[in-house]
Amino acid sequence: MATIKERSKAIRAVHDTMDVLSGKWKIAIITSLSFGEKRYSEILKEVEGISGKMLTRELKDMEMNLLIKREVLNAQPVTVQYSLTKYSENLLPIICNLRDWGTEHRKKIIGK
Protein backbone atom coordinates (compact mmCIF):
# COMPACT_ATOMS: atom_id res chain seq x y z
CA MET A 1 0.00 0.00 0.00
CA ALA A 2 1.30 3.51 -0.95
CA THR A 3 3.00 5.38 1.87
CA ILE A 4 1.54 8.70 3.01
CA LYS A 5 4.47 10.45 1.23
CA GLU A 6 3.76 8.64 -2.04
CA ARG A 7 0.09 9.43 -1.70
CA SER A 8 0.64 13.14 -1.17
CA LYS A 9 3.04 13.16 -4.15
CA ALA A 10 0.29 11.52 -6.24
CA ILE A 11 -2.31 14.00 -5.05
CA ARG A 12 0.05 16.93 -5.80
CA ALA A 13 0.54 15.61 -9.35
CA VAL A 14 -3.24 15.43 -9.86
CA HIS A 15 -3.57 19.01 -8.66
CA ASP A 16 -0.75 20.04 -11.05
CA THR A 17 -2.77 18.75 -13.99
CA MET A 18 -5.95 20.33 -12.66
CA ASP A 19 -4.10 23.66 -12.41
CA VAL A 20 -2.98 23.35 -16.05
CA LEU A 21 -6.55 22.61 -17.12
CA SER A 22 -8.15 25.04 -14.69
CA GLY A 23 -9.94 28.19 -15.59
CA LYS A 24 -12.80 28.70 -17.98
CA TRP A 25 -10.91 28.77 -21.29
CA LYS A 26 -7.97 26.32 -21.45
CA ILE A 27 -10.02 23.26 -22.16
CA ALA A 28 -12.06 25.12 -24.78
CA ILE A 29 -8.84 26.27 -26.51
CA ILE A 30 -7.30 22.78 -26.37
CA THR A 31 -10.55 21.29 -27.74
CA SER A 32 -10.59 23.87 -30.55
CA LEU A 33 -6.95 23.14 -31.46
CA SER A 34 -7.54 19.40 -31.21
CA PHE A 35 -9.31 19.74 -34.57
CA GLY A 36 -6.14 21.16 -36.15
CA GLU A 37 -3.87 24.24 -36.06
CA LYS A 38 -5.61 27.58 -36.14
CA ARG A 39 -4.91 31.29 -36.46
CA TYR A 40 -5.68 33.68 -33.57
CA SER A 41 -8.82 35.01 -35.24
CA GLU A 42 -10.14 31.47 -35.86
CA ILE A 43 -9.71 30.51 -32.20
CA LEU A 44 -11.34 33.76 -31.11
CA LYS A 45 -14.37 32.97 -33.27
CA GLU A 46 -14.63 29.35 -32.15
CA VAL A 47 -14.23 29.71 -28.40
CA GLU A 48 -17.59 31.17 -27.45
CA GLY A 49 -17.53 34.19 -25.15
CA ILE A 50 -13.77 34.69 -24.83
CA SER A 51 -12.43 38.25 -25.24
CA GLY A 52 -9.39 39.11 -27.34
CA LYS A 53 -7.46 40.23 -24.27
CA MET A 54 -8.25 36.97 -22.42
CA LEU A 55 -7.31 34.79 -25.44
CA THR A 56 -3.95 36.58 -25.75
CA ARG A 57 -3.21 35.96 -22.05
CA GLU A 58 -4.31 32.29 -22.17
CA LEU A 59 -2.25 31.58 -25.33
CA LYS A 60 0.86 33.10 -23.69
CA ASP A 61 0.32 31.02 -20.54
CA MET A 62 -0.25 27.83 -22.56
CA GLU A 63 2.87 28.47 -24.64
CA MET A 64 4.87 28.88 -21.42
CA ASN A 65 3.42 25.60 -20.15
CA LEU A 66 4.53 23.93 -23.43
CA LEU A 67 0.91 23.07 -24.28
CA ILE A 68 0.83 24.93 -27.60
CA LYS A 69 3.25 25.95 -30.34
CA ARG A 70 3.19 29.43 -31.88
CA GLU A 71 4.46 29.68 -35.48
CA VAL A 72 4.92 32.82 -37.56
CA LEU A 73 4.08 31.88 -41.17
CA ASN A 74 6.08 33.45 -43.97
CA ALA A 75 3.00 34.96 -45.67
CA GLN A 76 1.69 38.41 -46.72
CA PRO A 77 0.37 39.69 -44.37
CA VAL A 78 2.41 37.89 -41.66
CA THR A 79 0.25 35.15 -40.09
CA VAL A 80 0.62 33.58 -36.64
CA GLN A 81 -0.61 30.02 -36.22
CA TYR A 82 -1.18 27.97 -33.06
CA SER A 83 -1.16 24.20 -32.66
CA LEU A 84 -1.11 21.64 -29.87
CA THR A 85 2.29 20.25 -28.91
CA LYS A 86 2.79 16.44 -28.95
CA TYR A 87 2.91 16.81 -25.19
CA SER A 88 -0.53 18.37 -24.83
CA GLU A 89 -2.01 15.85 -27.27
CA ASN A 90 -1.52 13.39 -24.40
CA LEU A 91 -4.16 15.42 -22.57
CA LEU A 92 -6.82 14.68 -25.17
CA PRO A 93 -7.71 11.16 -23.88
CA ILE A 94 -7.91 12.60 -20.35
CA ILE A 95 -10.19 15.42 -21.55
CA CYS A 96 -12.39 12.83 -23.30
CA ASN A 97 -12.63 10.82 -20.07
CA LEU A 98 -13.49 13.98 -18.14
CA ARG A 99 -16.16 14.77 -20.76
CA ASP A 100 -17.69 11.27 -20.62
CA TRP A 101 -17.78 11.18 -16.82
CA GLY A 102 -19.23 14.71 -16.71
CA THR A 103 -21.96 13.75 -19.21
CA GLU A 104 -22.97 10.77 -17.05
CA HIS A 105 -22.76 12.85 -13.89
CA ARG A 106 -25.11 15.49 -15.26
CA LYS A 107 -27.69 12.82 -16.20
CA LYS A 108 -27.33 11.15 -12.77
CA ILE A 109 -27.55 14.33 -10.70
CA ILE A 110 -30.18 16.11 -12.80
CA GLY A 111 -31.97 12.87 -13.60
CA LYS A 112 -32.38 11.98 -9.85
Added chain:
Amino acid sequence: MATIKERSKAIRAVHDTMDVLSGKWKIAIITSLSFGEKRYSEILKEVEGISGKMLTRELKDMEMNLLIKREVLNAQPVTVQYSLTKYSENLLPIICNLRDWGTEHRKKIIGK
Protein backbone atom coordinates in the same frame (compact mmCIF):
# COMPACT_ATOMS: atom_id res chain seq x y z
CA MET B 1 -16.54 17.41 -37.33
CA ALA B 2 -18.41 18.29 -34.13
CA THR B 3 -20.75 21.28 -34.41
CA ILE B 4 -20.14 24.35 -32.21
CA LYS B 5 -23.15 23.26 -30.09
CA GLU B 6 -21.74 19.74 -29.59
CA ARG B 7 -18.36 21.19 -28.75
CA SER B 8 -19.73 23.53 -26.10
CA LYS B 9 -21.73 20.63 -24.63
CA ALA B 10 -18.50 18.59 -24.47
CA ILE B 11 -16.60 21.47 -22.86
CA ARG B 12 -19.42 21.96 -20.30
CA ALA B 13 -19.26 18.25 -19.40
CA VAL B 14 -15.48 18.52 -18.86
CA HIS B 15 -16.04 21.53 -16.60
CA ASP B 16 -18.72 19.57 -14.70
CA THR B 17 -16.18 16.87 -13.83
CA MET B 18 -13.55 19.50 -12.98
CA ASP B 19 -16.07 21.14 -10.62
CA VAL B 20 -16.70 17.78 -8.90
CA LEU B 21 -12.95 17.24 -8.50
CA SER B 22 -12.18 20.88 -7.73
CA GLY B 23 -10.96 22.25 -4.46
CA LYS B 24 -8.02 21.17 -2.41
CA TRP B 25 -9.50 18.14 -0.66
CA LYS B 26 -11.85 16.06 -2.84
CA ILE B 27 -9.15 14.23 -4.72
CA ALA B 28 -7.26 13.53 -1.48
CA ILE B 29 -10.44 12.10 0.11
CA ILE B 30 -11.25 9.99 -2.98
CA THR B 31 -7.62 8.73 -3.05
CA SER B 32 -7.83 7.87 0.66
CA LEU B 33 -11.11 5.98 0.23
CA SER B 34 -9.82 4.26 -2.91
CA PHE B 35 -7.78 2.08 -0.52
CA GLY B 36 -11.00 0.90 1.21
CA GLU B 37 -13.83 2.21 3.41
CA LYS B 38 -12.79 4.35 6.36
CA ARG B 39 -14.20 5.97 9.48
CA TYR B 40 -14.26 9.77 9.82
CA SER B 41 -11.29 9.77 12.21
CA GLU B 42 -9.22 7.63 9.83
CA ILE B 43 -9.85 9.97 6.90
CA LEU B 44 -9.05 12.98 9.09
CA LYS B 45 -5.70 11.39 10.01
CA GLU B 46 -4.82 10.38 6.46
CA VAL B 47 -5.69 13.56 4.56
CA GLU B 48 -2.82 15.81 5.55
CA GLY B 49 -3.76 19.34 6.66
CA ILE B 50 -7.55 19.08 6.51
CA SER B 51 -9.54 20.43 9.48
CA GLY B 52 -12.44 18.55 11.06
CA LYS B 53 -14.88 21.27 9.99
CA MET B 54 -13.64 21.13 6.37
CA LEU B 55 -13.77 17.32 6.24
CA THR B 56 -17.38 17.34 7.51
CA ARG B 57 -18.37 19.85 4.81
CA GLU B 58 -16.54 17.99 2.02
CA LEU B 59 -18.05 14.61 3.02
CA LYS B 60 -21.58 16.13 2.99
CA ASP B 61 -20.97 17.66 -0.43
CA MET B 62 -19.53 14.40 -1.81
CA GLU B 63 -22.47 12.42 -0.43
CA MET B 64 -24.88 14.85 -2.14
CA ASN B 65 -22.93 14.38 -5.41
CA LEU B 66 -23.31 10.58 -5.00
CA LEU B 67 -19.52 10.18 -4.79
CA ILE B 68 -19.46 8.50 -1.38
CA LYS B 69 -21.74 6.32 0.76
CA ARG B 70 -22.21 7.00 4.45
CA GLU B 71 -23.10 3.96 6.59
CA VAL B 72 -23.99 3.88 10.28
CA LEU B 73 -22.60 0.64 11.67
CA ASN B 74 -24.57 -1.22 14.34
CA ALA B 75 -21.72 -1.14 16.88
CA GLN B 76 -21.05 0.22 20.41
CA PRO B 77 -20.27 3.07 20.22
CA VAL B 78 -22.15 3.87 17.02
CA THR B 79 -19.65 4.08 14.13
CA VAL B 80 -20.05 5.94 10.83
CA GLN B 81 -18.17 4.58 7.84
CA TYR B 82 -17.54 6.15 4.43
CA SER B 83 -16.82 4.39 1.14
CA LEU B 84 -16.65 5.24 -2.54
CA THR B 85 -19.77 4.55 -4.57
CA LYS B 86 -19.46 2.34 -7.70
CA TYR B 87 -20.09 5.58 -9.57
CA SER B 88 -17.09 7.43 -8.14
CA GLU B 89 -14.88 4.38 -8.63
CA ASN B 90 -15.18 5.27 -12.34
CA LEU B 91 -13.22 8.41 -11.46
CA LEU B 92 -10.18 6.42 -10.27
CA PRO B 93 -8.73 5.73 -13.77
CA ILE B 94 -9.21 9.43 -14.61
CA ILE B 95 -7.46 10.45 -11.39
CA CYS B 96 -4.60 8.06 -12.25
CA ASN B 97 -4.30 9.65 -15.72
CA LEU B 98 -4.31 13.12 -14.16
CA ARG B 99 -1.60 11.97 -11.73
CA ASP B 100 0.60 10.49 -14.49
CA TRP B 101 0.29 13.55 -16.74
CA GLY B 102 0.98 15.85 -13.78
CA THR B 103 4.08 13.86 -12.82
CA GLU B 104 5.46 14.19 -16.38
CA HIS B 105 4.48 17.86 -16.54
CA ARG B 106 6.37 18.67 -13.34
CA LYS B 107 9.52 16.98 -14.71
CA LYS B 108 9.16 18.74 -18.04
CA ILE B 109 8.49 22.23 -16.63
CA ILE B 110 10.92 22.03 -13.71
CA GLY B 111 13.42 19.96 -15.68
CA LYS B 112 13.67 22.62 -18.46
